Amino acid sequence: MAEVILVVGQVRRPHGIRGEVVVEVRTDTPEERFTAGARLLTEPAEAGPLTVKSVRNHSGSLLVRFAGVADRDAAERLKGVLLAVDSATLPDTGDPDEFYDHQLIGLAAELADGTRVGEVVDVLHHSQDVLVLRLPDGGEALVPFVGPIVPEVDLDGGRLVLDPPPGLLELG
Incomplete structure (x- = not known):
């Protein structure tokens, strides 16, 4: 990187x-x-x-x-x-499920079948972390950064995999 x-x-x-x-x-x-x-x-x-x-x-x-x-x-x-x-x-966090914001920003967001649905453009820190995705149509979607919705983060591959509930990526 x-x-x-x-x-x-x-x-x-x-x-x-x-x-x-x-x-x-x-x-x-x-x-x-x-x-x-x-x-x-x-x-x-x-x-x-x-x-x-x-x-x-x-x-x-x-x-x-x-x-x-x-x-x-x-x-x-x-x-x-x-x-x-x-x-x-920066030190390695030692936790394979913990990332710095700069590691996530720029990753391609894909569904499990490889369909690209956007790109991570920001990470918000509230009561839970939220990924901000830029969608192909130019809109944005907010995705909770939790294991069931983001089951895989592949830094070397430059992508993360999403398993969003119905409607999540349609909300801007």
């Missing part, structure tokens, strides 16, 4: 005078991504890479200090910078 850069946060603003910044978290695992010593890629690239020096929670916000960012002026220059990781550095 090609390298995929995954955004895990965005610098919102400086906090205080010692170089800390408020980070908007965009990952389910901030405790893994924002830990002392973690190296983060940046967009724009010339802003980094950045190495996390320290992390703390304050009034519901994540405050991060990066190595080499020692004062408010340096922190101010990071405002708006996206923080990211290379998907190749």
Whole structure:
């Protein structure tokens, strides 16, 4: 699989005078991504890479200090910078039925007989995960990402198999 850069946060603003910044978290695992010593890629690239020096929670916000960012002026220059990781550095989940969103997006959606019914274009995370399919007619369908409806995910083959209940793919 090609390298995929995954955004895990965005610098919102400086906090205080010692170089800390408020980070908007965009990952389910901030405790893994924002830990002392973690190296983060940046967009724009010339802003980094950045190495996390320290992390703390304050009034519901994540405050991060990066190595080499020692004062408010340096922190101010990071405002708006996206923080990211290379998907190749993500650990294997160890669970054959657990996937990262970027692994699912782009997969062909097929019925058991091989009929192509769409392509995964997004994954929504609510009380249960939901795949967003782009249908051949350009419409969309929402498919619960559960074993009985998605019995097979073939990453190497670039597809997943659906066993949808009647009417599911007709609902947009």
